Amino acid sequence: MNIKKSDSENMTAYKVRIGMYMILLYALVYFGFIVINISNPFLMERIIFGGLNLALVYGIGLIIFALILALIYNSMCSKKEAEFKDTFSKKGDK
Amino acid sequence: MAFLPIFIFVIFVGTVLWLSFYFAKQTKTSKGYFAAHGQIHWVVNGMAFAGDYLSAASFLGICGMIATVGYDGFLYSIGYLAGWMVALFVVAEPMKRLGKYTFADILDLKFGSKAIRVTAGISTLIISIFYLIPQMVGAGALVTPLFGFPHYVGVIMVGLIVITIVATAGMTSTTYVQFIKGSLLIIFSTILCIYIFIQGLSTEPDQGGKVSFYQYSTIQAKLQEDEITPVDISYVKEGEVTNKEKTFLKLSKDGIQTWWLKDIDLEGNIILKETQSEVRKSSGELLVNGNPASEENQLRQVGNLEKICNQSGEQEKTGSINPFEFLSYFTNKNTIAKRWESTSLKDGEDKVIIYYPVETPGNKILRPGLQFKVEGSLSEKLDFVSLMLALFFGTAALPHILIRYFTVKTPADARKSTIVAIASIGFFYILTLFMGLGAMSSGVLNLTSSNMSAPLLAKSFGVFLFSAISAIAFATVLGTVSGLLVAAAGAVAHDLLGTFRSIPMTDRQQVFAGKITAFSVGIIAIILGILFKGMNVSFLVGLAFAIAASANLPAILMVLFWKKTTVKGIVASIIVGVLTAVVMILLSPSMYTSYGLNPDIAPIPFSNPGIISIPLSFLTIVVVSLLTQEKNNIIS
Numbered sequence: 001m002n003i004k005k006s007d008s009e010n011m012t013a014y015k016v017r018i019g020m021y022m023i024l025l026y027a028l029v030y031f032g033f034i035v036i037n038i039s040n041p042f043l044m045e046r047i048i049f050g051g052l053n054l055a056l057v058y059g060i061g062l063i064i065f066a067l068i069l070a071l072i073y074n075s076m077c078s079k080k081e082a083e084f085k086d087t088f089s090k091k092g093d094k
Numbered sequence: 095m096a097f098l099p100i101f102i103f104v105i106f107v108g109t110v111l112w113l114s115f116y117f118a119k120q121t122k123t124s125k126g127y128f129a130a131h132g133q134i135h136w137v138v139n140g141m142a143f144a145g146d147y148l149s150a151a152s153f154l155g156i157c158g159m160i161a162t163v164g165y166d167g168f169l170y171s172i173g174y175l176a177g178w179m180v181a182l183f184v185v186a187e188p189m190k191r192l193g194k195y196t197f198a199d200i201l202d203l204k205f206g207s208k209a210i211r212v213t214a215g216i217s218t219l220i221i222s223i224f225y226l227i228p229q230m231v232g233a234g235a236l237v238t239p240l241f242g243f244p245h246y247v248g249v250i251m252v253g254l255i256v257i258t259i260v261a262t263a264g265m266t267s268t269t270y271v272q273f274i275k276g277s278l279l280i281i282f283s284t285i286l287c288i289y290i291f292i293q294g295l296s297t298e299p300d301q302g303g304k305v306s307f308y309q310y311s312t313i314q315a316k317l318q319e320d321e322i323t324p325v326d327i328s329y330v331k332e333g334e335v336t337n338k339e340k341t342f343l344k345l346s347k348d349g350i351q352t353w354w355l356k357d358i359d360l361e362g363n364i365i366l367k368e369t370q371s372e373v374r375k376s377s378g379e380l381l382v383n384g385n386p387a388s389e390e391n392q393l394r395q396v397g398n399l400e401k402i403c404n405q406s407g408e409q410e411k412t413g414s415i416n417p418f419e420f421l422s423y424f425t426n427k428n429t430i431a432k433r434w435e436s437t438s439l440k441d442g443e444d445k446v447i448i449y450y451p452v453e454t455p456g457n458k459i460l461r462p463g464l465q466f467k468v469e470g471s472l473s474e475k476l477d478f479v480s481l482m483l484a485l486f487f488g489t490a491a492l493p494h495i496l497i498r499y500f501t502v503k504t505p506a507d508a509r510k511s512t513i514v515a516i517a518s519i520g521f522f523y524i525l526t527l528f529m530g531l532g533a534m535s536s537g538v539l540n541l542t543s544s545n546m547s548a549p550l551l552a553k554s555f556g557v558f559l560f561s562a563i564s565a566i567a568f569a570t571v572l573g574t575v576s577g578l579l580v581a582a583a584g585a586v587a588h589d590l591l592g593t594f595r596s597i598p599m600t601d602r603q604q605v606f607a608g609k610i611t612a613f614s615v616g617i618i619a620i621i622l623g624i625l626f627k628g629m630n631v632s633f634l635v636g637l638a639f640a641i642a643a644s645a646n647l648p649a650i651l652m653v654l655f656w657k658k659t660t661v662k663g664i665v666a667s668i669i670v671g672v673l674t675a676v677v678m679i680l681l682s683p684s685m686y687t688s689y690g691l692n693p694d695i696a697p698i699p700f701s702n703p704g705i706i707s708i709p710l711s712f713l714t715i716v717v718v719s720l721l722t723q724e725k726n727n728i729i730s
Contacts, residue, residue, distance in 0.1 A: 030486060034482050037478065041461065047425065053457070059172050060524060063523055066175055070512070077506070077509060
């Protein structure tokens with residue numbers, strides 16, 4: 001039981017740590033958007049590609065980036081949970 | 095009243111009520127009522143998150159705001175979605191792992207403190223009420239074009255239906271209702287966008303031939319002895335008013351008085367542009383564009399592109415275009431959109447509202463600046479930062495979102511349902527851009543309320559699409575209000591009453607107390623929904639986000655991640671967060687406008703309080719916790 005609890009705590013700590021890194025990364029990109037808007041709003045008018053300006057590319061990019069980060073986070077957490085299940089079942093067998 | 099809209103509406107509302115009564119039979123315990131027995135599948139819960147979140151604010155408010163102020167409305171989409179990152183990475187799993195029915199469970203986990211439960215319960219009630227207001231306003235806006243009922247009838251309809259839903263089945267029915275509506279909203283919004291791309295852009299939109307395009311007149315004027323008069327002598331000048339740096343002339347022709355905006359053309363000549371007006375005479379009579387208001391004589395729908403990439407005229411149409419082409423037409427500085435703004439003034443005893451055209455080039459439409467003055471003064475820039483902060487930190491602190499983490503089986507399911515929510519909500523928010531800009535350029539905008547832009551755009555493509563989208567939007571309001579009422583009910587039954595009673599309440603008593611609370615809060619929401627008619631629902635939701643972010647999020651984050659947090663720190667942080675946010679909102683320029691006062695004299699210079707109230711709440715929890723360190727009071 002103690003083995004399971006300790007592993008479970010490690011898994012939780014791992015997920016919390018990954019979550020913190022990811023939220024910091026996203027916050028950095030998000031606040032970058034805010035800073036550009038108040039420091040140099042005209043930059044947002046600049047066409048980046050295909051007739052789309054920086055405001056659109058950055059804004060839609062923030063939405064797509066959110067989904068990509070979310071999927072990476074889920075994949076890392078699911079992998080860790082699978083490892084925990086394996087470890088626990090092996091320890092249980094012994 | 096058309097038959098089809100009523101039929102579709104009745105089908106939707108009937109299905110919602112049937113679901114409620116069906117699940118009511120299975121809901122006997124408090125866990126069933128407040129947390130759907132913790133047995134909802136994560137995919138269903140994820141879509142229900144989307145249903146909860148894509149409320150009146152998203153569908154009605156954001157689309158309306160994009161249709162009137164362009165990219166500034168899309169900022170809400172960006173911020174609302176970004177908030178889910180905090181929910182996913184920080185709140186989702188701990189919430190499921192540690193909580194039971196309300197977010198107070200987590201705050202209180204290590205302390206068993208009555209003070210925490212009571213303050214968290216009260217803050218949940220206040221946030222729920224602030225979030226309910228825009229939902230009710232949105233419901234009122236929806237029924238007017240659907241049935242021709244006045245705004246207050248819509249508010250009362252939603253209030254009564256939702257009270258019935260919540261008083262019967264609680265969280266299970268709310269979840270399934272939101273799952274269905276969230277899915278339908280995304281599907282029908284996608285269909286609406288496909289219609290927009292197929293139709294393309296035109297400088298003289300006529301709603302598919304249903305409403306002929308109205309060409310507004312421009313007449314020459316001259317300056318004679320410091321007085322502006324029209325060159326065409328068939329117009330007789332009857333008055334002139336300058337308001338907020340705009341000059342309007344009252345002209346009379348064939349006995350009809352109309353208002354004209356003074357402007358200067360490219361050659362430097364004075365011109366007068368036709369406006370639309372509502373004049374309330376001292377006798378009470380209402381004139382619209384100079385004639386008595388009637389079913390036939392209403393304000394004209396507006397919104398069109400004057401030029402598409404420098405081309406104008408009757409034949410200027412793009413034909414079918416893809417989403418990238420659609421956006422690129424709007425970013426082009428040679429595309430000119432005719433937007434409309436309004437001003438109120440007194441003309442003798444008459445109260446006049448003038449709606450006047452503003453021509454805006456594409457490069458200004460698709461970047462921040464039309465509503466949030468990012469090039470303006472420091473306080474105007476701070477207003478923008480404040481909103482973006484509130485949206486980022488607000489989502490993970492909304493009571494009706496937090497309680498949805500208790501409806502799934504495991505913390506991993508909580509995480510996965512959040513990802514389903516992010517994918518579906520993110521996709522929908524990209525669609526808001528197309529729906530908003532589509533409405534801006536299709537001659538469908540209602541001058542008195544931006545909230546109906548997307549449904550009215552759907553109406554221009556046909557009654558079925560309009561009816562389906564309006565019914566879904568109305569049903570979405572029902573679901574969101576249900577979720578908020580369950581959250582409020584949980585706060586009262588579980589956190590407030592459960593704390594004060596010396597004998598613990600039985601399951602049945604908790605459910606009963608929850609239903610009584612749902613009824614009472616529902617009635618309050620109906621009254622406030624009627625009072626706040628006409629305000630943009632997304633703006634109102636932004637305020638609710640600011641209160642949630644200030645009151646709840648600092649407490650949740652610090653409890654989870656700072657070991658020195660104390661009971662007094664949590665209680666002080668919630669109280670300071672709620673009070674600061676609410677007082678700042680009440681003293682803001684936007685509220686002064688709604689009081690009928692001059693917004694320039696408002697003591698708080700910006701409309702969203704987040705930039706002050708969120709850091710202040712964080713500071714409070716840190717300082718008070720450090721000052722009240724006791725051995726058994728610190729989270730170990």
